[in-house]
Amino acid sequence: xLAVLPLKAFTSAKGRLDGFLEPPAxxxxxxxxxxxxxxxxxxxGHPLLVVTADAGVGAWAAHLGLEVAxxxxxxxxxGAAAAGAAEAQRRGRAWCIxxxxxxxxxxxxxxxxxxxxxxxxxxxAPSRHGGTNLLAAADPLAFAYGPCSFTxxxxxxxxLERRVVVALGTALDLDTPDDLKAAxxxxxxxxxxxxxx
Numbered sequence: 001x002l003a004v005l006p007l008k009a010f011t012s013a014k015g016r017l018d019g020f021l022e023p024p025a026x027x028x029x030x031x032x033x034x035x036x037x038x039x040x041x042x043x044x045g046h047p048l049l050v051v052t053a054d055a056g057v058g059a060w061a062a063h064l065g066l067e068v069a070x071x072x073x074x075x076x077x078x079g080a081a082a083a084g085a086a087e088a089q090r091r092g093r094a095w096c097i098x099x100x101x102x103x104x105x106x107x108x109x110x111x112x113x114x115x116x117x118x119x120x121x122x123x124x125a126p127s128r129h130g131g132t133n134l135l136a137a138a139d140p141l142a143f144a145y146g147p148c149s150f151t152x153x154x155x156x157x158x159x160l161e162r163r164v165v166v167a168l169g170t171a172l173d174l175d176t177p178d179d180l181k182a183a184x185x186x187x188x189x190x191x192x193x194x195x196x197x
Contacts, residue, residue, distance in 0.1 A: 004084030125170035
Protein backbone atom coordinates (compact mmCIF):
# COMPACT_ATOMS: atom_id res chain seq x y z
CA UNK A 1 0.00 0.00 0.00
CA LEU A 2 1.21 3.48 -0.86
CA ALA A 3 0.31 6.06 1.77
CA VAL A 4 -0.50 9.41 0.19
CA LEU A 5 -0.22 12.55 2.30
CA PRO A 6 -1.65 15.64 0.59
CA LEU A 7 -0.36 18.81 2.26
CA LYS A 8 -0.87 22.51 1.70
CA ALA A 9 1.55 25.15 2.91
CA PHE A 10 2.17 24.91 6.65
CA THR A 11 1.93 28.70 6.83
CA SER A 12 -1.68 28.61 5.61
CA ALA A 13 -2.82 25.43 7.38
CA LYS A 14 -5.08 25.33 10.41
CA GLY A 15 -6.80 28.63 9.68
CA ARG A 16 -9.50 27.90 12.26
CA LEU A 17 -6.82 28.06 14.95
CA ASP A 18 -6.12 31.66 13.96
CA GLY A 19 -6.56 33.83 17.04
CA PHE A 20 -5.85 30.88 19.30
CA LEU A 21 -2.32 30.29 18.04
CA GLU A 22 -0.02 32.83 16.43
CA PRO A 23 0.88 32.08 12.78
CA PRO A 24 4.38 30.72 13.58
CA ALA A 25 2.90 28.35 16.18
CA UNK A 26 0.19 27.21 13.78
CA UNK A 27 2.81 26.46 11.12
CA UNK A 28 4.98 24.60 13.63
CA UNK A 29 1.99 22.57 14.84
CA UNK A 30 0.96 21.68 11.29
CA UNK A 31 4.50 20.58 10.47
CA UNK A 32 4.84 18.53 13.67
CA UNK A 33 1.54 16.70 13.18
CA UNK A 34 2.28 15.98 9.52
CA UNK A 35 5.64 14.54 10.54
CA UNK A 36 3.93 12.24 13.04
CA UNK A 37 1.41 11.09 10.44
CA UNK A 38 4.24 10.36 8.01
CA UNK A 39 6.13 8.43 10.69
CA UNK A 40 3.04 6.37 11.56
CA UNK A 41 2.68 5.27 7.94
CA UNK A 42 6.37 4.52 7.47
CA UNK A 43 6.68 2.71 10.80
CA UNK A 44 3.73 0.55 9.74
CA GLY A 45 5.84 -0.54 6.77
CA HIS A 46 4.28 1.52 3.99
CA PRO A 47 6.03 3.89 1.61
CA LEU A 48 4.77 7.46 1.72
CA LEU A 49 4.19 9.99 -1.04
CA VAL A 50 3.71 13.65 -0.11
CA VAL A 51 1.59 15.50 -2.68
CA THR A 52 1.85 19.27 -2.47
CA ALA A 53 1.82 22.46 -4.47
CA ASP A 54 3.97 24.26 -1.90
CA ALA A 55 7.74 24.49 -2.33
CA GLY A 56 8.30 24.81 1.41
CA VAL A 57 6.39 21.60 2.13
CA GLY A 58 8.27 19.89 -0.67
CA ALA A 59 11.60 20.94 0.83
CA TRP A 60 10.49 19.77 4.28
CA ALA A 61 9.46 16.38 2.90
CA ALA A 62 12.66 15.98 0.89
CA HIS A 63 14.72 16.86 3.98
CA LEU A 64 12.99 13.98 5.79
CA GLY A 65 13.76 11.65 2.90
CA LEU A 66 10.14 11.45 1.79
CA GLU A 67 9.08 11.13 -1.82
CA VAL A 68 7.31 14.22 -3.18
CA ALA A 69 4.91 14.70 -6.09
CA UNK A 70 3.50 17.94 -7.41
CA UNK A 71 -0.18 18.61 -6.79
CA UNK A 72 -1.99 19.14 -10.09
CA UNK A 73 -2.61 22.83 -10.72
CA UNK A 74 -6.03 23.91 -9.49
CA UNK A 75 -6.94 20.42 -8.36
CA UNK A 76 -7.14 21.05 -4.63
CA UNK A 77 -7.46 18.11 -2.27
CA UNK A 78 -9.45 16.04 -4.78
CA GLY A 79 -6.75 16.51 -7.39
CA ALA A 80 -3.95 15.71 -4.95
CA ALA A 81 -5.72 12.54 -3.81
CA ALA A 82 -6.39 11.46 -7.39
CA ALA A 83 -2.75 12.04 -8.34
CA GLY A 84 -1.55 9.96 -5.39
CA ALA A 85 -4.00 7.12 -6.06
CA ALA A 86 -3.04 7.07 -9.74
CA GLU A 87 0.64 6.86 -8.82
CA ALA A 88 -0.07 3.94 -6.49
CA GLN A 89 -1.94 2.13 -9.24
CA ARG A 90 0.93 2.74 -11.67
CA ARG A 91 3.13 0.94 -9.13
CA GLY A 92 0.66 -1.91 -8.74
CA ARG A 93 -0.16 -0.94 -5.16
CA ALA A 94 -3.24 -0.15 -3.16
CA TRP A 95 -3.45 3.46 -2.00
CA CYS A 96 -4.35 5.21 1.23
CA ILE A 97 -5.14 8.93 1.33
CA UNK A 98 -4.40 10.10 4.87
CA UNK A 99 -4.78 13.61 6.22
CA UNK A 100 -1.85 15.39 7.81
CA UNK A 101 -3.71 16.63 10.89
CA UNK A 102 -4.20 13.38 12.82
CA UNK A 103 -2.02 13.73 15.94
CA UNK A 104 -3.11 10.41 17.46
CA UNK A 105 -2.57 8.22 14.38
CA UNK A 106 -0.41 5.20 15.25
CA UNK A 107 1.52 2.66 13.18
CA UNK A 108 -0.69 -0.09 14.61
CA UNK A 109 -3.83 1.60 13.33
CA UNK A 110 -2.29 2.19 9.90
CA UNK A 111 -1.27 -1.48 9.75
CA UNK A 112 -4.79 -2.59 10.72
CA UNK A 113 -6.31 -0.41 8.02
CA UNK A 114 -3.84 -1.70 5.42
CA UNK A 115 -4.80 -5.29 6.21
CA UNK A 116 -8.39 -4.45 5.24
CA UNK A 117 -7.47 -3.06 1.82
CA UNK A 118 -7.49 -5.23 -1.25
CA UNK A 119 -9.12 -5.67 -4.65
CA UNK A 120 -12.82 -4.93 -4.38
CA UNK A 121 -12.63 -3.29 -0.96
CA UNK A 122 -12.45 0.25 0.37
CA UNK A 123 -11.62 1.38 3.89
CA UNK A 124 -13.08 4.68 5.04
CA ALA A 125 -12.46 6.52 8.30
CA PRO A 126 -14.77 9.43 9.14
CA SER A 127 -13.86 12.50 11.09
CA ARG A 128 -15.94 13.49 14.09
CA HIS A 129 -17.64 16.13 11.96
CA GLY A 130 -18.57 14.07 8.91
CA GLY A 131 -15.42 14.50 6.85
CA THR A 132 -13.14 11.76 5.52
CA ASN A 133 -9.79 11.61 7.32
CA LEU A 134 -8.59 8.41 5.68
CA LEU A 135 -9.67 6.62 2.53
CA ALA A 136 -7.98 3.53 1.13
CA ALA A 137 -8.62 1.12 -1.73
CA ALA A 138 -6.93 -0.75 -4.54
CA ASP A 139 -9.47 0.35 -7.13
CA PRO A 140 -10.17 3.75 -8.71
CA LEU A 141 -12.52 5.96 -6.74
CA ALA A 142 -13.99 9.42 -7.32
CA PHE A 143 -12.80 11.83 -4.63
CA ALA A 144 -15.24 14.38 -3.21
CA TYR A 145 -13.61 16.11 -0.25
CA GLY A 146 -15.15 19.03 1.60
CA PRO A 147 -17.85 19.34 4.29
CA CYS A 148 -19.75 16.08 4.87
CA SER A 149 -17.47 14.23 2.43
CA PHE A 150 -17.81 10.92 4.25
CA THR A 151 -21.34 10.42 2.91
CA UNK A 152 -20.18 11.21 -0.62
CA UNK A 153 -17.23 8.85 -0.36
CA UNK A 154 -19.47 6.06 0.93
CA UNK A 155 -21.63 6.56 -2.14
CA UNK A 156 -18.61 6.70 -4.46
CA UNK A 157 -17.43 3.35 -3.07
CA UNK A 158 -20.80 1.62 -3.31
CA UNK A 159 -19.45 -0.72 -6.00
CA LEU A 160 -16.89 -2.00 -3.46
CA GLU A 161 -17.08 -3.79 -0.14
CA ARG A 162 -16.94 -0.85 2.26
CA ARG A 163 -15.21 -1.19 5.60
CA VAL A 164 -15.65 1.73 7.99
CA VAL A 165 -13.04 2.32 10.67
CA VAL A 166 -14.05 4.42 13.65
CA ALA A 167 -11.00 4.97 15.82
CA LEU A 168 -9.62 7.85 17.83
CA GLY A 169 -6.46 8.00 15.73
CA THR A 170 -8.40 8.69 12.55
CA ALA A 171 -11.43 10.53 13.93
CA LEU A 172 -9.73 13.26 15.94
CA ASP A 173 -8.23 15.83 13.61
CA LEU A 174 -7.00 19.29 14.54
CA ASP A 175 -9.36 21.86 13.11
CA THR A 176 -10.44 23.95 16.09
CA PRO A 177 -9.09 24.99 19.51
CA ASP A 178 -11.44 22.44 21.09
CA ASP A 179 -9.92 19.70 18.92
CA LEU A 180 -6.44 20.69 20.04
CA LYS A 181 -7.47 20.75 23.71
CA ALA A 182 -9.20 17.37 23.41
CA ALA A 183 -6.18 15.74 21.75
CA UNK A 184 -3.76 17.27 24.26
CA UNK A 185 -5.80 15.85 27.15
CA UNK A 186 -5.30 12.27 25.93
CA UNK A 187 -2.23 10.15 26.74
CA UNK A 188 -1.06 10.02 23.12
CA UNK A 189 -1.47 13.74 22.73
CA UNK A 190 0.51 15.01 25.69
CA UNK A 191 3.15 16.46 23.38
CA UNK A 192 0.49 18.89 22.11
CA UNK A 193 0.30 20.62 25.47
CA UNK A 194 3.28 22.75 24.49
CA UNK A 195 0.93 24.52 22.06
CA UNK A 196 -1.57 25.36 24.80
CA UNK A 197 0.78 27.45 26.92
